[in-house]
Amino acid sequence: MADLPEGALMQRAAAGLAYAIIDFLRERGRGGAYGSRVALLVGSGDNGGDALYAGAILARRGARVEAVLLSDRAHEGGVAALRAAGGTVASGGVSTGSTSGGTDVVVDGIVGIGGKPGLRAEAEAALAMFEGAPVVSVDTPSGVCVDTGEVDGSHVSADLTVTFGTYKPCHLLDPAASASGRVELVDIGLDLPAPSVESLEAEDVAALVPRPAPDGHKYTRGVVGLRVGSATYPGAALLAVSGANTGLAGMVRYVGTAAEWVKRHNPEVVGDGQAQAWVVGSGSADGANSALAFARASGVPLVIDADSLRALTGPLGVPAILTPHAGELAALIREDRADVEARPLHYARLAAKRYHAVVLLKGRRTTIASPDPATPVRVNTTGTSWLATAGSGDVLGGLIGSLLAAGLAPIDAASAGAWLHGAAATLASAGGPVTASGVASAIPAVIRSLPAVSPRSR
Numbered sequence: 001m002a003d004l005p006e007g008a009l010m011q012r013a014a015a016g017l018a019y020a021i022i023d024f025l026r027e028r029g030r031g032g033a034y035g036s037r038v039a040l041l042v043g044s045g046d047n048g049g050d051a052l053y054a055g056a057i058l059a060r061r062g063a064r065v066e067a068v069l070l071s072d073r074a075h076e077g078g079v080a081a082l083r084a085a086g087g088t089v090a091s092g093g094v095s096t097g098s099t100s101g102g103t104d105v106v107v108d109g110i111v112g113i114g115g116k117p118g119l120r121a122e123a124e125a126a127l128a129m130f131e132g133a134p135v136v137s138v139d140t141p142s143g144v145c146v147d148t149g150e151v152d153g154s155h156v157s158a159d160l161t162v163t164f165g166t167y168k169p170c171h172l173l174d175p176a177a178s179a180s181g182r183v184e185l186v187d188i189g190l191d192l193p194a195p196s197v198e199s200l201e202a203e204d205v206a207a208l209v210p211r212p213a214p215d216g217h218k219y220t221r222g223v224v225g226l227r228v229g230s231a232t233y234p235g236a237a238l239l240a241v242s243g244a245n246t247g248l249a250g251m252v253r254y255v256g257t258a259a260e261w262v263k264r265h266n267p268e269v270v271g272d273g274q275a276q277a278w279v280v281g282s283g284s285a286d287g288a289n290s291a292l293a294f295a296r297a298s299g300v301p302l303v304i305d306a307d308s309l310r311a312l313t314g315p316l317g318v319p320a321i322l323t324p325h326a327g328e329l330a331a332l333i334r335e336d337r338a339d340v341e342a343r344p345l346h347y348a349r350l351a352a353k354r355y356h357a358v359v360l361l362k363g364r365r366t367t368i369a370s371p372d373p374a375t376p377v378r379v380n381t382t383g384t385s386w387l388a389t390a391g392s393g394d395v396l397g398g399l400i401g402s403l404l405a406a407g408l409a410p411i412d413a414a415s416a417g418a419w420l421h422g423a424a425a426t427l428a429s430a431g432g433p434v435t436a437s438g439v440a441s442a443i444p445a446v447i448r449s450l451p452a453v454s455p456r457s458r
């Protein structure tokens with residue numbers, strides 16, 4: 001900021017915001033700014049300033065813009081700019097009615113990164129005035145906790161959030177991510193420090209996916225072993241194997257009561273022997289403890305799922321990835337499920353530290369924490385709600401196991417696995433329902449469609 005003239009960043013932010021609002025209005029069937037009715041909810045800080053300057057740009061392009069000031073203080077330059085562009089300004093948190101009734105978009109400039117969680121009464125009342133109108137949030141949906149993605153009290157639920165410089169944790173982590181709606185990033189030319197939370201994109205996954213060396217053979221590519229499924233749940237074995245047996249690893253081993261079934265459906269899968277990673281617990285029922293003990297004795301990295309999570313008492317002494325959903329994580333650390341769902345970042349980190357393992361907490365935004373607190377937490381953004389289907393977790397465990405066996409670090413195996421799994425679900429679903437088997441079948445096609453990797457980043 002020291003290198004730039006006063007207000008330069010705000011002007012860049014406001015311009016990016018204004019153009020995003022124009023696109024949003026077009027999407028909603030308006031011609032653009034001209035003739036649209038825009039209400040700005042303006043708090044006391046720079047977030048309100050962004051809204052006011054963006055409002056001035058929209059007013060100059062023919063929008064009818066009214067700012068509703070929610071506090072005695074408002075960004076002075078912004079207020080002046082909006083007035084000069086022909087916009088109106090209502091103080092005291094009450095609209096003059098010039099845009100209500102037919103408001104095309106409400107711009108939430110209540111608070112941004114400087115706000116405390118929760119909304120004050122004036123903000124709640126102003127939002128109620130425009131109930132039903134689409135909302136574009138400036139930088140963050142006001143009221144959520146920006147740095148954790150938690151919510152505490154009331155908050156805005158946006159259709160679109162236009163953020164500046166970089167995504168914030170609240171855009172990635174639930175429950176705040178759900179309140180952000182679609183998120184658009186405007187580059188305002190900031191030099192940013194290393195993040196505490198990050199999200200893989202297709203290019204990142206392309207660089208992580210193991211590819212066979214020209215002189216590679218099945219053993220150098222990695223062997224993944226699975227001790228999953230049981231007489232009660234043979235399907236879990238088939239699904240975990242289908243996640244592992246996509247060709248990412250050089251060989252797949254299966255040991256367990258479903259061996260006959262597994263071999264009938266997967267002739268390439270072999271029996272017991274050495275492996276570079278073991279997957280245990282999915283549908284293991286009573287065999288969960290012995291599967292875990294066996295895998296642990298192997299000394300190689302592990303994926304620990306479902307029933308074997310219940311057998312954990314502490315750190316395992318080998319690199320491990322735990323793959324609980326919120327209920328399983330809650331049982332593991334003796335907390336309430338609702339608390340885990342409300343604070344996924346906190347509890348994934350806590351469990352990772354306690355068990356010295358990578359913890360992949362499954363959910364709409366799967367959250368992956370490393371035992372090393374300096375490693376950014378990764379949040380997965382691929383997938384579709386159709387993925388909430390029986391057996392999809394078994395497929396994920398097998399897929400992550402194959403990436404681990406191929407030599408990826410646990411945090412990379414877990415996060416690349418979650419990304420591929422979500423992308424495979426979206427591909428297989430194509431907007432309709434999908435089964436866990438369908439997800440597994442789509443994994444190779446997702447890998448084929450990844451962007452090309454430059455030799456340098458490989």
Ligand SMILES: NC(=O)C1=CN([C@@H]2O[C@H](COP(=O)(O)OP(=O)(O)OC[C@H]3O[C@@H](n4cnc5c(N)ncnc54)[C@H](O)[C@@H]3O)[C@@H](O)[C@H]2O)[C@@H](O)CC1
Nearest residue numbers: 009010013044045046047111112113114115116118120139
């Ligand atoms: N820092 C930067 O580099 C940039 C910041 N910009 C904008 O500036 C924003 C941050 O501005 P500020 O630091 O002024 O902070 P905010 O505008 O986010 O909010 C702080 C103000 O809101 C009040 N407040 C705090 N919690 C509240 C609550 N729950 N309800 C009502 N009022 C509350 C505080 O008294 C304070 O005056 C960003 O989110 C972004 O929109 C952009 O202009 C681009 C550049």
Ligand SMILES: [K+]
Nearest residue numbers: 108111138140
């Ligand atoms: K906001």
